[in-house]
Amino acid sequence: MTDQGLGKDDKTPRTARGERTRRALLAAAAQEFGEKGFHEGSISGITRRAGCALGSFYTYFDTKDDIFRALVADMSGQVRDYVSPRIAEARDGIDAERIGLLSFLEFARSHKELYRIIDESEFVDAAAYRAHYENTAARVATRLAKAAERGEVRPDVEEVHAWAIMGMNVFLGLRYGIWDDSRPADEIAAIANALIEKGIGTRPD
Amino acid sequence: MTDQGLGKDDKTPRTARGERTRRALLAAAAQEFGEKGFHEGSISGITRRAGCALGSFYTYFDTKDDIFRALVADMSGQVRDYVSPRIAEARDGIDAERIGLLSFLEFARSHKELYRIIDESEFVDAAAYRAHYENTAARVATRLAKAAERGEVRPDVEEVHAWAIMGMNVFLGLRYGIWDDSRPADEIAAIANALIEKGIGTRPD
Structure with a gap:
């Protein structure tokens, strides 16, 4: 008031x-x-x-709390608005995750304050912090479910895969977007995407 | 002084x-x-x-800063000391990552303060925060390199894979360790491990 x-x-x-x-x-x-x-x-x-x-x-x-809360919601929305239209151009569900990480890396590199603000919300407004990650994971889960319907990813993809992929992206964004942006973003995205598509194991099927 | x-x-x-x-x-x-x-x-x-x-x-x-810094180093070491001997029992490099996540989930579930303390170090002592994740990723990278030498994972595994796997584990730990621990930890670890081993794609080789 x-x-x-x-x-x-x-x-x-x-x-x-x-x-x-x-x-x-x-x-x-x-x-x-x-x-x-x-x-x-x-x-x-x-x-x-x-x-x-x-x-x-x-x-x-x-208040200061009020604008901080608005800022977290705004940055969360900015990430979504940058990434989503790019993902819409993907050729399939696996490619969508490559583009998702690639565009997130691009966004993080040009918004170096992103992590500090989202991460600090854990202490200033825990609900906003949780909402940011739950909303992001829900978007990944929705994408994966649609890709499974089209037969592009395994039919048993579920929430665990969504949180795993989001976690990957968050830490690759921190390491190769915020802390050190010297490696080409598409190289990072291609390596992570191959891990999602085919894994790294060599055991025979 | x-x-x-x-x-x-x-x-x-x-x-x-x-x-x-x-x-x-x-x-x-x-x-x-x-x-x-x-x-x-x-x-x-x-x-x-x-x-x-x-x-x-x-x-x-x-000072308060001094004990906080010591606490971050101590918790980082506690995670390592809980997880490392369990990983040493793994049958191969892929299984090592399954056990790594499983034991991390167990540790997080019994140390619910873990995330809050490590995460807040980003704001209290940025160097300790960065050291925690760089050290953790370096341990994953070393494990992967040894597994590659033994032919258990692809020969081209590198730092990106280590950060991807660590990021997966951190967010699966937050979601299924701290926020909601109702699903069996070995179920979460098995799903994530299958993603690391074989991926989720259905495109033919």
Whole structure:
């Protein structure tokens, strides 16, 4: 609740200009929290980066927690919106996972603050953290189930495979997207995709 | 440095009793930080849980940061010491990865504070966080390289496979170890292991 007694829903921008200001504040929050972390980051740091008055902040957000929560949901959505249309171009269910990792690596390399923000949500807003991963895993599981229907992956694919593939992608993104981006992203994606498609075992069938 | 002008090295316990007190403080710190997180956790909370005087804390640690860093290294080592001897019993390199995940799931289920502490180190001590995962991935890579020499996995296994397998394990541990431990651990380990061995693709060779 705000001083004016307005509920959260009343903070949704109603004009294009308002939407631009809200987006500028979220982009500034990504920089502020990405560099300083949640505890050291401040609302004044965010408005300074966004080049807007402190009052504008309170037009769209209630508290530092509030904008952090909005930022986690926004970044989670940005990943989805970057990756999903690229996956839609895949030739089959296995190729979809290659493109999923490739485009995630691209996104992580150009949004180096991504991990720090999502990871810190575990401590600032545990529900947002869990939602981010449960939603991501659910999208992988849906893709795999459709690929199984088309006969492109084993018929017994299930939730465990979805969490395994997501976990792979998260750590390959950390290692080859955030910490060291010197190897070509398509090389990483091809190696991981071959592991998903054929495994690495040599035992005869 | 302490008030007595002793360096860090002088804080290593020299007696069995001292070692027991240090271990009791680390176990208490795991509880304190696991429940409250680093920022809300306190040295007095740790000594209260350990049932020892505040002075004892400063015999073995300098600061809250200092014991947190020691705790991350200790938990990282506990995981390794639980998993490694079990992996040594594996029948081959693929089975080693099954046992690796199985024993990690067992450890996570009985140490529910594990993730919160390791994950928070990203914000409290980034070097300890990175070291934990780089060391873990290096152990997987070494296992895979030896299995490749024995012809049990493909000869081209490399670092990407190690990070992929570790990432799988971390997220399967979060989902099926910490958040919901209702499915049998050996079922999760068998599904993930089949993915590593044979993949999930149906394209003909």
